[in-house]
Amino acid sequence: SQTIHQWPATLVQPVGSPLSLECTVEGTSNPNLYWYRQAAGRGLQLLFYSVGIGQISSEVPQNLSASRPQDRQFILSSKKLLLSDSGFYLCASSAIAGVGTQYFGPGTRLLVL
Amino acid sequence: GDSVTQMEGPVTLSEEAFLTINCTYTATGYPSLFWYVQYPGEGLQLLLKATKADDKGSNKGFEATYRKETTSFHLEKGSVQVSDSAVYFCALSDKNNNDMRFGAGTRLTVKP
Numbered sequence: 001s002q003t004i005h006q007w008p009a010t011l012v013q014p015v016g017s018p019l020s021l022e023c024t025v026e027g028t029s030n031p032n033l034y035w036y037r038q039a040a041g042r043g044l045q046l047l048f049y050s051v052g053i054g055q056i057s058s059e060v061p062q063n064l065s066a067s068r069p070q071d072r073q074f075i076l077s078s079k080k081l082l083l084s085d086s087g088f089y090l091c092a093s094s095a096i097a098g099v100g101t102q103y104f105g106p107g108t109r110l111l112v113l
Numbered sequence: 114g115d116s117v118t119q120m121e122g123p124v125t126l127s128e129e130a131f132l133t134i135n136c137t138y139t140a141t142g143y144p145s146l147f148w149y150v151q152y153p154g155e156g157l158q159l160l161l162k163a164t165k166a167d168d169k170g171s172n173k174g175f176e177a178t179y180r181k182e183t184t185s186f187h188l189e190k191g192s193v194q195v196s197d198s199a200v201y202f203c204a205l206s207d208k209n210n211n212d213m214r215f216g217a218g219t220r221l222t223v224k225p
Contacts (some may be wrong), residue, residue: 004156016174034212043217044202058214092155094213099207101147102213104156 002093003025004105005060010018012111019064020076023091033074034092034102036067044090050074086112115140116181118202119216126193129214134188134219136177141198144205146170146179147213151200155171160188160201 003026013019013052034049046059048066056066063082065074074091089108094100120135138144145164149157161170166181177188186203203216 006156014183016175044215047214049212092213099143101159101162102206106150107154107156109154 001102002095004032004091004093004103005090006089006105006108008104008108010111011111012113015083019076019081019085019110020088021076021091021110023074023076023105024072025074025093028072028095029094030071030095031095032100034094035074035076036090036092038088038090038107040087048076053110065082065092081112083112084086089106115144115207115214117203117205117206117214119201119218120219121217122200122219122221126158126221127131128195128223128225129192129204130223132188132190132193132197132221132223133202134201136186136188136216137182138186138203138205140184140205140207142207142209144214146177147204148175148177148188148208149202149204149215151202157202193221194214195223195225197221197222 005024033050036044038044050056050068064078090100092107094102116139136142140141147162148160150160151157161172163170163179169178175190177186200218200220202218204213206213
């Protein structure tokens with residue numbers, strides 16, 4: 001099975017500062033990768049997904065961006081954080097687009113002050 | 114488009130009580146159905162899944178049966194424990210989507 005690593009685990013950043021969250025995957029090749037955000041007490045919102053290196057699809061227009069520089073690396077970034085960017089960010093991996101089970105990382109809790 | 118609707122929470126039960134969390138779905142094709150569990154401060158873990166009609170997924174005493182006729186995948190457990198306290202997400206995936214569709218989540222609290 002796949003193992004998803006995320007770091008940092010927790011991050012406190014001031015408004016207007018940059019952001020970089022990293023996700024790496026073990027145990028599979030050519031995975032489909034996903035970034036979700038979970039606001040406090042809310043469900044999951046899909047932010048980005050990627051079916052291959054350099055291929056990023058955005059689901060929600062916002063001040064965040066994603067990149068996939070290597071097959072099993074997925075990065076979530078922002079140039080200037082907003083208060084509304086606070087939340088729990090989850091990276092997920094799936095071996096098969098659409099019908100495959102998604103495996104999740106432990107998440108990064110981001111607090112923007 | 115495809116979607117999942119699950120029972121709103123929070124749900125509070127006493128230890129050893131019977132649990133049902135309802136989940137219904139809308140899909141144009143034949144999706145796979147999942148239940149995920151999220152313990153406090155952690156990511157989501159796959160609890161069980163079913164890939165075709167009448168399949169029953171089971172794990173750790175939890176069960177859910179894929180009912181095509183009622184488009185449902187209700188989660189059940191006969192006797193809950195305090196350690197089952199978590200948020201439970203119903204989800205579906207379909208070859209027509211690039212992502213998985215999640216319900217809003219149901220928070221379960223089990224009291225001793």
